[in-house]
Amino acid sequence: MTTQTVGLGVDSAYEAVIGLEVHAQLLTRSKMFCSCSAAYTNAPANGNCCPVCLGMPGVLPVMNRQAVEMTVRTALALDCEIPAFTKFDRKNYFYPDLPKGYQISQYDLPMSLRGHLDFTVNEERARCGITRVHLEEDTGTMHHAGDVLQEATSSLVDLNRSGVPLMEIVSEPDLRSADAAREYLVRLRQLLMYIGVNDGNLEQGSLRCDANVSVRKFGVSELGTKVEVKNMNSFRAVHRAIDFEIARQVAVLEQGGALLQETRGWVETRAATVSQRSKEMAHDYRYFPEPDLPPLQLGRELVERIRSELPELPEARAARLAEQYGLSTYDAALLTASREDADAYEELVDAGVSAKVAANWQMGDVAALANQHHRSLVDSGVGVVGLATLLRLLEDGTINGPTAKELLAELYEHGGDAALLVRERGLGQVSDRAALTVIVDEVIAANAQACEDFRGGKAQALGRLVGQVMKAAGGRAEPALVNSLLRERLSA
Amino acid sequence: MSCAGATAAEMAASLRAGQTTPRQLLDHARAQLSRLDGRLNAFLAHTDDLADRQCERAAGMLADDPAGAGPLCGIPIALKDVLCLAGYPTTAGSRILEDFRPPYTATAVQRLLDAGAVPVGKTNCDEFAMGSSTENSAFGAVGNPWDVERVPGGSSGGSAAAVASGMVPISYGTDTGGSIRQPAALTGVVGFKPTYGRVSRYGLIAFASSLDQIGPFAQTVEDAAVAYVAVAGHDPRDSTSVPDPVDDPVSALQLGVDGIRLGIPREYMGAGLEPGVRDRVSEAIAVLEGLGASIEEVSLPSTDLGLSTYYIIAPAECSSNLARYDGVRFGRRVERPSLTETLLRTRGEGFGPEVERRVMLGTYALSSGYYDAYYRRAQKVRTLIAREFDSVFERVDALVCPTSPKVAFTMGTIQDPLEMYLNDALTIPVNLAGLPGISLPCGLSRELPVGLQVIAPRLRDARVFQVARAYEQATQWHALRAPMVASA
Structure with missing residues (x-):
């Protein structure tokens, strides 16, 4: 592998071993166990709660079927096995953002097991095993007067997020560099968005990533002491934090020191990971089966239905587009970056625009306009159908390239009918x-x-x-x- | 009619005959309550305005459609204070919920309100339903109407005393390890614990979620059947609620026991039984045999493991269920400078010693390194106990045995928690297996009531009523009233 990282050069005696735990909020209509909206960000503080997600005495959880189906969909997209029998467990700990004093999660019988995600890192193909995908509920949020709870003079609790369906995707420790970890996360995020289960927002925390990082001498088969790194809310932070952590661990070992099994937090402003909690301080979560929810038996019929409804996944679609439309691997990957883009591309071609022209315009002017206006093609004034009309006018020689470019900019922002504007303004190409x-x-x-x-x-x-x-x-x-x-x- | 001690069936008939009104029934209940409750302490709160409103509602329902109005329409009832009633204090017998008024009503309670029942108040109980004597209430012990120096049993002691003292014909309690059947036995009334999942637990303040079940107290088996039907049935808000339709216990009342195979579990008749209890239960068995039932001794060999199994599982669940009482969102809060101290003091001052004991037991049993030895093993034994019941029920239709090994004991005389736990040795296995069980009066020992327990297979709740009613019809024990009621 040609990976060159800050922590480990190609000639390093050490190998990094990394596994990621990704938490993804599901795009369900309602919360995990009650009928409150899962879209919690627009409500005033504590304005999106009910007795169930507030953990009031005597209330009971009722499973969100859509959340179960989305988790199965994700597991299938990651090629996981879906056991016939799954159950929920209580993870017990005290924290003010956890109203019941326990989180309903899954412990020893998760909804899915043993999958994998394939991706390319530094032009080499890689595969990362997926240990499990399971379903749980999100906690509320805390607003501290101060940076950390321990030093806060006061803290406010907002339970709007409490009970939002949260999917946890645990990878095997198959990743060997910060580059690989970042690429895994990029591809996982793309996949989750592709299958419509998550909005992929790392900054706002609807998608969260923790990393388990250890190092060991090459050739050694035992794993080194594991450190869990938290609080990374961008791809860049994930990459930097893992690089930092690898370098830190190697340095400790090289100086003859020993590593502590601990949880460390990435502090962006210090560009460093900082110890949060040692193994001795680790919670004993006292997991036990959730008595308020009967075990779930996911019938084969349900699983097969969900499998049959899976969309074509990004890697497969890129390969097909390259083949079908004669696109380069690079272009095909770019055009399938999101499901919306790929759908738009295929709609353009289906509407009679040539594959090459559609690709060039979508990756060129359309991408630039989308960036400029923070509006995707679908949400823009021109829309996919409008763009197809415009590009057909270009291709049949009614207008020329520069005119098409100007019209697109105008339509993208304000909308309108391309053919009508060409007629009204006499923009037709002079071919006389x-x-x-x-x-x-x-x-x-x-x-x-x-x-x-x-x-x-x-x-x-x-x-x-x-x-x-x-x-x-x-x-x-x-x-x-x-x-x-x-x-x-x-x-x- | 004389209302103190009248059954709900009698009241319902009087209401339809125009001999009384919901208002009169409520006034009688209140009169009895104010006459006796100073000595009993059965009620923690009176729901006067709600009772008044329900009276009007019931009167309207009866006037509109006397046949269509259900059997509980206009009938005064009482609710154990673990059942949430929107806008009214719901304390679960605990300081930590002293000021708590839930914004929602339990499904079972809502069904009663919709049926036109008239709740006169919330009844006293052991804190969070943990206890066998109602001495663990943060708001004072409850007296047994047969002898106010004695306990009424627990944890639903207030609901039992309210019926036994003739304040209301029907009350509701909860049964996690015997908390309906044991107080019913000790106060000489009928108490029924339905199959787990038959009555929605939504709005029931949880003690041990996999064991808790709501059920009625009444003076007769018939009233108990009617009271059970009023709250039974599937509830989408409780995922453990059974979707199957409720079998009809009311029509089962007339079936008799001729040809019914009754099992007498050997282990339930062994050492530890008070002689008077053994004698009364043996006599009751003879009565049932006389009615045509075949009697067979059976064995449930793991019975003696029930208590220890229960005292792992129930505290484990309670340690988790009670974590939410932190004083942050509801209930009593003891303010301290730091969050941790506030949490510790709130819980330290809010919970009584038995609750603390069980939270600690449960926390320990679930701890890393102990889970396999305690919780996992207890779950295995629980399965074993359930299977033993299953196999016995292949040979017999129902089981008959004592409810409690002893009659009501004097307050303050049992200080050792383990000795107290023994009171539930004969009721706990039924909860562990999720079965329906009833306790009904079968005579006196030392002038105090003895309870006969009838247990049936899961979802065969109607059969419990069938056997109990046959016995009740053949005897007069159910008509025996506590001396305090007779002296009215």
């Missing part, structure tokens, strides 16, 4: 040979020097003349025709 010949002759007459240069072998002089003709024709002249007319007249 006689009319253009008049303009070409005028331009040749007015630019004697440039003509001289061209005849003298300076090919780029032609470009200046083309520009002059286009300008005189109001930007609507058909570029290829202008080109050939100029060559014709200049060589005459």
Whole structure:
């Protein structure tokens, strides 16, 4: 592997062993065990709660079926096994954001086991095993007067998030570098968004990642002392924190020290991981089966139905697009980065736009406009159908490239009918040979020097003349025709 | 009619005959309550305005459709204070919930309100339903109407005393290890614990979730059947609630026991039984035999493991269920400078010693390194106990045995928790196996009531009533009233 990281060079005597625990909030309508909305961010503090998610005395949880199905969907997308029997357990600990004093989670019989995720890291194919995907509930949130609970003078608890369905995806310790860990996370996020179970927002914490990091001498089969790294809320933070942690652990070992099994938090401002909790201080969660929820038997029929409803997954789709439309691997990957993009691309092609033109425009102008306006193509004024119309006008020669570019910018922001605008504003391309010949002759007459240069072998002089003709024709002249007319007249 | 001590069936008939009104029944209940409760302490709160509203509602229902109005319409009832009633104090007998008024009503209670029943108040109980004497209530012990110096049993002692003293014909309690059947036995009334999952636990303040079940107290088996039907049935808000339709215990009342095979579990008749209890139960068995039932001694060899199994599982669940009482969102809070201290003091001052003991026991049993030795093993024994019942029920239709090994004891005389736990030795296995069980009066020992327990297979709740009613019809013990009621 060509991976070069801060912590470990290719010549390092140490190998990093990394596993990720990813928590993903599910895009269900309601919370895990009650009918409160799972979209909790817009409600005023503690305004999205009920007796169930507040953990009031005597209330009971009722399983969210949609959350179960989304977890199964995820597990199937990760090629996991779905056992016929699964159950929920209580994870007991005191914390003010945990109203019941326990989290309903899954312990020894999770909803799925033994899957994998394939990806490419530094141009090499890699596979990371998935230990399990299970379902649990999210906690509330705390707002501390101060940075950490221990030093806070006061803390406010908001239980709007309490009980939101949360899926935990635990990887095997198969990752060997920060690059690999980041790429795994990028691909996992893409997959979760693709299958519509998570919105992929690391900054806001709807997708969270913890890393278990250890190092060992190459050739050693036993695992080193594991450190859990938390509080990384961007891909960059994941990469930097793991790199830092690997380097820190190697340094400790190289200095003859011993590592502590502990939990460390990534502190962005210090660019370092900081010890939060040692093994001795670790919680004893006193897991036991949740008596308020009967075990779940996921019938084969249900599992097969969910499997049959899985969309084509990103890797497979990229491969198919490359094959079917003659795209490069790079372009195909870019066009399938999100399901929405890939769907849009295929819609454009289905609407009669050529594969090449659709790809170029989608990856070029459309991507730039999406960035500029923070609006995806689908949500933009032009929409996929509008873009298809526009690109067909371009391809059938009704308008030229520059006109299409201008129109797209306008339609993207304000919407409108491309064909109508072209008619109303007379934006149709001038392909009239006689009319253009008049303009070409005028331009040749007015630019004697440039003509001289061209005849003298300076090919780029032609470009200046083309520009002059286009300008005189109001930007609507058909570029290829202008080109050939100029060559014709200049060589005459 | 004389209302003190009248049955719900008698009241329902009087209401329809125009001989009384819900208002009159409520007034009688209140009169009895104010006359006796100073000595009994059965009630923690009176729900006067709710009772008044329900009276009006019941009167309307009876006027609109006397046949359609259910059997509990207009009948005064009492609710154990672990059952949530929106807007009214619900303390679970604990200081920590002293000020708690839930914003929701338990499903079972809502069904009673919808049926036109008239709740007069919330009854005293052992704190969080943990106890066998109601001495663990944070709000004072409850007296047994047969002898106010004695306990009424527990944990639903207040609900038992309210019926035994003739304040209300029907009350509701909860039974986790015998908390309905044992107080019913000790106060000379009928108490029924349904199959686990038959009555929704939504709005029942949990003690041990896999064992808790709501059930009625009444003076007769018929009233108990009617009271059970009123709260039974599937509830989508309780995932452990059984979806199967409820079998009809009321029509089963008339079936008799001719040809019924009754098992007498040897282990339930062994050492530890008070002689008077053994004699009364033996006599009751003879009565049932006389009614045509075949009697067979059977064995449930793991019975003696029931107590220790229960005292792992129930405290384990309770240690988790009671974690939410931190004084942050509801209930009593003891303010201290730091969060940790606030949590510790709130719980330290809010919980009584028995609750503390069980929280600690349960926390220990679930701890890393002990889980396998305690909780996991207890679950295995629980399965074993359930299987033993299953195999016995292949040979017999129901089991008959004592409810409690002893009659009501004098308050304060049992100080050792283990000795106290022995009171539930004969009721706990039924909870562990999730079976229906009833206790009904079968005579006196030392002038105090003795309870006969009838146990049936899971979801065969109607059969419990069938056997109990046959016995009740053949005897007069159910008509025996506590002296305090007779002296009215």
